[in-house]
Amino acid sequence: MQNFSYYLRLSLHNIKRAPLPYALTLMILSIGLGVFFSNATLYYWMNRDPLSEQSHMLFFPRINAVEQACDSCLTPLRVLSYKDVQKLSSSAIPSAQAGMFQSGGYARVPNTQNGPTPVTIRVTQRDFFTLFNAPFLHGQTWADNEARMELILHYNAALKFFGRTDVLGQQLLLDGELYTIVGVLENWQMLPKLYDVNNGLAITPVEEIYLPWETAYNLGIKSNSTTQSRDSRNYNENFAVNGREGEFYQAQFWVRLDTPAQQAAYRQFMDNLVASEKEAGRHPRPNGNLLHNMLDIAEAFNERNRQLDAFAMVSVLFLLVCLFNASHLSLNRYMASQFEFSLRRALGASRLQLQGQLLTDVLVNGVLAFILALLFAVLMLLLINQLLPATSALNNWQPGLILLMFGVALLASYLVTVYPAWRASYSPLNQQLKA
Known part of the structure; x- marks a missing residue:
């Protein structure tokens, strides 16, 4: 717990030292996650099984x-x-x-x-x-x-x-x-x-x-x-x-x-x-004669909302672009701190300790990105509801869905952070100290 407190203070110190690059990285990541969360919410509600305990037993007969x-x-x-x-x-x-x-x-x-x-x-x-x-x-x-x-x-x-x-x-x-x-x-x-x-x-x-x-x-x-x-x-x-x-x-x-x-x-x-x-x-x-199962009825009646499917695909691609750009900005920020990583290693910090610092950065980034992403998601849902008024009933975030979103935010933060931190902390030590 003491190590975590130290790592947390160090993460906050690094943010204060370079607030603009960090804010830009966080903003790009949050926008990508916000667009993804809004479309994923609609896609989830449109494609979920509303009666998982008995939907496989419900059928629509047609003659x-x-x-x-x-x-x-x-x-x-x-x-x-x-x-x-x-x-x-x-x-x-x-x-x-x-x-x-x-x-x-x-x-x-x-x-x-x-x-x-x-x-x-x-x-x-x-x-x-x-x-x-x-x-x-x-x-x-x-x-x-x-x-x-x-x-x-x-x-x-x-x-x-x-x-x-x-x-x-x-x-x-x-x-x-x-x-x-x-x-x-x-x-x-x-x-x-x-x-x-x-x-x-x-x-x-x-x-x-x-x-x-x-x-x-x-x-x-x-x-x-x-x-x-x-x-x-x-x-x-x-x-x-x-x-x-x-x-x-x-x-x-x-x-x-x-x-x-x-x-x-x-x-x-x-x-x-x-x-x-x-x-x-x-x-x-x-x-x-046809006997449609409940989970197949929208496809059978050609009532699947293709617009939401298209929005979901676009949001995934947009998130990948945002992850790439945020990772590039994060790499610049970590490379600027490369000497500090080298000094910590020279003073005896183990790779496990450096990984602890990395995971703490991921946690801080993930929490902040998750909060901002939810705000962007709300704005996106309001915009989508204006474009597709029928989707207004789908703006419901259950605890399980929010928890899943938080997990996605942590994963995205890890993907954005892991390579830049690895480059900064695992390059040859003698080369860094000479620099």
Whole structure:
């Protein structure tokens, strides 16, 4: 500890003796790390596994069920109709399954002076909360998948409308319809939101209100993200019937298949389903059954954010350039102190002691660079959010991520310092003393 204290004082003394070269080296290193940290944060959140304990068991089935014949249409639509969801959920193979889509509306507390507030809505079925580990703070999900005038609030929505979370039994007006609150979720977020990657929704916060699937069809509630109609029906009229019976595509459908045997059995179920539909004169298109795992869904739907990938690659290259330049400046600074290294060696300092001084320099540089890099990273994230507004939900630094960033800062500081220090301390001693 005494040696470390001495090495620390010596490092600070060297900084004070040549503050401008050191500040320039530190600034270049910090800018490179800051740009890298900002882009690495976005890349981490976009490519992480949000449900590592069960993502390998979650699947999105797709069938080529459009009733218009098309021999060249080999790939199913990315959204399903009400009839598709009904057919795909007729199997008892999955341990959980739910149809869903995102919508929007205006909500307010009845008998108050507050006006309607825009909200995001997830129309879904009861197994949604099991599939995606959405934990309840109060209450529970619906007893079944029948239509009911009940809804579930997210933690943030409960605070927004009531100022508290224990609101079971309270009522909420949603687009003019009165609902009873039967559950409140914890402050839960899923990033990326892989259960709905259409139109960039994967990097948006989870919804504020959860509404029963059958209720939404009864009331004519439609998706506000992706909808397609493949027939001549007027879906603005009698949606309770037309939305269920027609070729109106807006839903996602997820199943949980716990074992490879279940996955194989469900694929066989899909094949049998399509075969029976073809025998009945439906499903005229080629068999294009697909079963996507959750971690592959963004790639399968071509919804991977290529801009963030490009930013990540550029940030790595920029960091390498900054490391090279900072190392060059550091070499000049250490070579200027070469005589001091030689004198310490002549007075009996061992190579281990010189390495101790080197590691202390690395620690000091790493800590200072890490602090400055975080400041640059915040500025970069604000700039990226202006260029790509949808990334605003990804600006979250968890303790583990910050610790990893600190490790990267120490490694970068070591790479910048190790060669200059080696050149200064391990060149021939007699040559240095003569100089």
